[in-house]
Amino acid sequence: MARKRISFTLAAVIVFFVILLALVSIRFTGTGTDFPNPAGNLLREALAPLQGGVMSVTTGVRNSLASLWQFNQLSRQNQSLKTQVAELTRENNQLKQKILAGMRYEDMAKKFDSPAIWNDPYVGATVVDRNPSNWYHTIVINRGAKDGVKxxxxxxxxxxxxxxVIKVTDSTSEIILILDPEGQVSGVVRQSNGAGSFGIVVGDYKRGSVATTGSLSMEVPKEDKVNPGDLVLTSGMGGVYPKDIPIGTVQQVTLDPSGLLKTATITPQVNFANLEEVFVVLTGGK
Amino acid sequence: MRRYIGMAVLFVLALVLQSTVFNFLAIAGVKPDFVLLLVIYFAFTNGPGKGALMGLSLGLLEDFYIGRFIGMNALALLAAGFLAGWFETKLYKENLLIALLVVFVTSAASQGIVLFSGLAAGLNWDSGNGFNIIWPLAIYNTCLVPFTYPLFYHSFTRGWMRYRPKHEQ
Incomplete structure (x- = not known):
């Protein structure tokens, strides 16, 4: 009987100290405390590869099972993701186009030197359409009367x-290109002695089966000293075009059959095939 | 001796499963505690003394493995081992229903000790949330008994992990 009582007291004391020890230990080995733990580290090191293997197998099995169970959901999700991809692709393409357009506009900021024209206000415009007819070389831009175009x-x-500009609506304008036989320009070439050689620059472009072919040409007096490589500018005569806008460079000079004139074939400065952005100079129709 | 080797292997297996597979088997945010189940089974066939010792050692190892709050699981598993061992002396082991009851009570009690020791050590735990872990865990562990207890019982009493007197080895 006595033995049992002692053993009970002893047991109570042991239990008390075990709990006390545990609580103290818990208190001093909490999160963030750094205490030496060689046994735990060893255990972790030893189990890590095993866990990695089990984990990957489990994840694989789980994913395959999940795909079976959630087939409908996955199919719906797939559908919605596809829609989203299409939407994002469209958006992305739009942004790309805007960036490219921005880059082209930036390019256009490097302008040719002509005080006569850059003093006038001008608006940038995008080419939205080309003439559907085979007879005219015209383009349509997205600026019109609202923007002051005349x-x-x-x-x-x-x-x-x-x-x-030959025709203006509220928000679009039609432009006749200098390539069109009707879009004649009064041009001038600086001769080698500095004097101007005047003439009419005329386009004789025709629509070929594959691409538009033809050239700009200008007839100048036989005795004028015009050479290939010379720059052709607008003369400012005729009232439509201001002075000193580059038209093109002389490519070759041939003698006219009449013998009185020379024909200078001109390569335009502007690449009309790739024309996307232009400036409209708001001269107010003067 | 074989028993202890078997327990060590099972313990390692339980730790690995606990940190990997069981994460996917979590119900109501709680995964089964296989180490606890192991200690309960061992104690329920080997008595309170060995049970408590086994609980203490596996608990300490688990604590070291987890790497913080050393002593929390040791205390909880010690209690679980002692409790299940004490049931061993009072109850009929072969009955599955009794095993269910023992596992439920012991699991709940041992997790209650985890909660208690955490609070007593001044951790910032919410006791309400603690009970939301204790009951699902006890139920979950109990649900595992029908699949596992017969195997363990057979192994501990007649199979590979049975008690062998010295002269038999």
Whole structure:
């Protein structure tokens, strides 16, 4: 009987101290405390590869099972993701186009040197359409009367002359290119002695089966000293185009059959095939 | 001796499973505690003394493995081992229903000790949330008994992990 009582007291004391020890230990080995734990580290090191293997197998099995169970959900999700991808692709393409357009506009900021024209206000415009007919070389831009565009306003790019406005609606304008036989320009070439050689620059472009072919040409008096490589500018005569807008460079000079004139074939400065952005100079139709 | 080797292997297996597979088997945010189940089974066939010792050692190892609050699981598993061992002396072991009851009570009690020791050690735990862990865990562990207890019982009494007197080895 006595033995049992002692053993009970002893047991109570042991239990008390075990609990006390545990609580103290818990208190001093909490989160964030750094205490030496070689046994735990060893155990972790030893189990890590095993866990890695088990984990990957489990994840694989779970994912395959999940795909079976959630087939409908996954199919719906797939559908919605596809829609989203399409939407994002569209958005991405739009942004790309905007960036490219921005880059082209930036390019256009490097303009040719002509005080006469850059003093006038001008608006940038995007080419939205080309003439559907085979007979005219015209383009349509997204600026119109609302933006102050008037008939006969010159249209240029940073490189040189494009044409002039021939028709204006509220928000669009039609432009006849200098390539069109009707879009004649009074041009001038500086001769080697400095004097101007004047003439009419005329386009004789025709629509070929594959691409538009033809050239700009200008007839000058036989005795004028015009050479290949000379720059052709607008003369400012005729009232439509201001002075000193580059038109193109002389490519070759041939003698006219009549013997009185020379024909200078001109390569335009502007690449009309790739024309996307232009400036409309708001001369107010003067 | 074989028993202890078997327990060590099972313990390692339980730790690995606990940290990997069981994460996917979590119900109501709680995964089964296989180490606890192991200690309960061992104690329920080997008595309170060995049970408590086994609980203490596995608990300490688990604590070291977890790496913080050393003593929390040791205390909880010690209590679980002692309690289940004490049931061994009072109850009929072969009955599955009794095993269910023992596992439920012991699991709940041992997790209650975890909660108590955490609070007593001044951790910032919410006791309400603690009970939300204790009951699902006890139920979950109990649900595992029908699949595991017969195997363990057979192994501990007649199979590979049975008690062998010295002269038999």
């Amino acid at each position: 008939v006969d306003d010159p249209v240029i790019t940073n490189l040189g002359l494009v044409g002039k």
